[in-house]
Amino acid sequence: MWPAAVRRHGMRASPGEGDCVPERSPGIWESKKWYYQTGLYGNVLKVMDTTTSIQPRRGRPRDPALDRAIVESARAVLARRGFTGTSMDEIARTAGVGKDTLYRRWKSKDLLVQHVLEVLAVGNVPVPADDDPTYALFIFLQDIVRLNTRSDFGAILAGIVGESARNPELATAFHQFWGERRSIAAGLVRRIVDPDTPDEEVSRILDHVLGPIYYRLLLSGDPIDDAYLWDLILGIPRSTGEPDNQE
Numbered sequence: 094m095w096p097a098a099v100r101r102h103g104m105r106a107s108p109g110e111g112d113c114v115p116e117r118s119p120g121i122w123e124s125k126k127w128y129y130q131t132g133l134y135g136n137v138l139k140v141m142d143t144t145t146s147i148q149p150r151r152g153r154p155r156d157p158a159l160d161r162a163i164v165e166s167a168r169a170v171l172a173r174r175g176f177t178g179t180s181m182d183e184i185a186r187t188a189g190v191g192k193d194t195l196y197r198r199w200k201s202k203d204l205l206v207q208h209v210l211e212v213l214a215v216g217n218v219p220v221p222a223d224d225d226p227t228y229a230l231f232i233f234l235q236d237i238v239r240l241n242t243r244s245d246f247g248a249i250l251a252g253i254v255g256e257s258a259r260n261p262e263l264a265t266a267f268h269q270f271w272g273e274r275r276s277i278a279a280g281l282v283r284r285i286v287d288p289d290t291p292d293e294e295v296s297r298i299l300d301h302v303l304g305p306i307y308y309r310l311l312l313s314g315d316p317i318d319d320a321y322l323w324d325l326i327l328g329i330p331r332s333t334g335e336p337d338n339q340e
Contacts, residue, residue: 155198163188163195167209172245175252176206176263206253207266213246214270226284227326233281234306234322241310242317251311275299287332298329 166188170179181202185195199205241247257264282298283290302325309315 159188159190159194160198163190163198163205164209164212167205168245168249171206171209171252172248175248176256177252179206179252181205203260203262206263209249210253210266210270213249214273226281230278230281230285230302230326231319231322233278234302234325235319237303237306238310238317238322247310254311275303278303282329285329285331287330301328302326 163184167179167184170184170187174183179202181192181195184202184205185192188195195205199208241250253263253267257267278299279295282295282302286295286298305325306317306322309317
């Protein structure tokens, strides 16, 4: 079949360039050029084609400030609407960006919420810097309560917990997020208990310490004060060389 340029111009044609078609290698495009040799009466005698590979021009680099604005807007909408009520349209409006800008960065709401979880995991509840592991664990638990009651974290968490039961991909991201936070608490508990305590026992201790806190935060709404946190910590079986610290 003759190239489109030849069919379009009929008997006589000028040099033209065909459409670009993608190669197998990502980021590389194949450009075909046809050169037409015409006879005395305008009839096409020969069509020659050459193929060259060209690299597309790089786009502008992503603006970190715009990424932060989108993530903060996603947090605000999630806290206000919950996961189900959150839409990419509202996130884009809140961030003051176009939907094309939003979708170039995150292709779906699920992916954006998973990124929000990653940001929350990095930016909240750091490892307490204290030589006393008992007091360090107390500070860690205080931070959990503070984040869930005095910031948008608790509302975001409640919405994601409910959706995770129906959304396997979001559940995986949430389990990773929760696993990172749980590992911090596990490290503190290991400094309190006997060094030979098996991992299964440490995990059970974490259930007894963290479970009641999140039960009150997410379900019962009962208050959580410092005395309640200390009672949970003092229930941890201690190493023989670790004295109880109740002050």
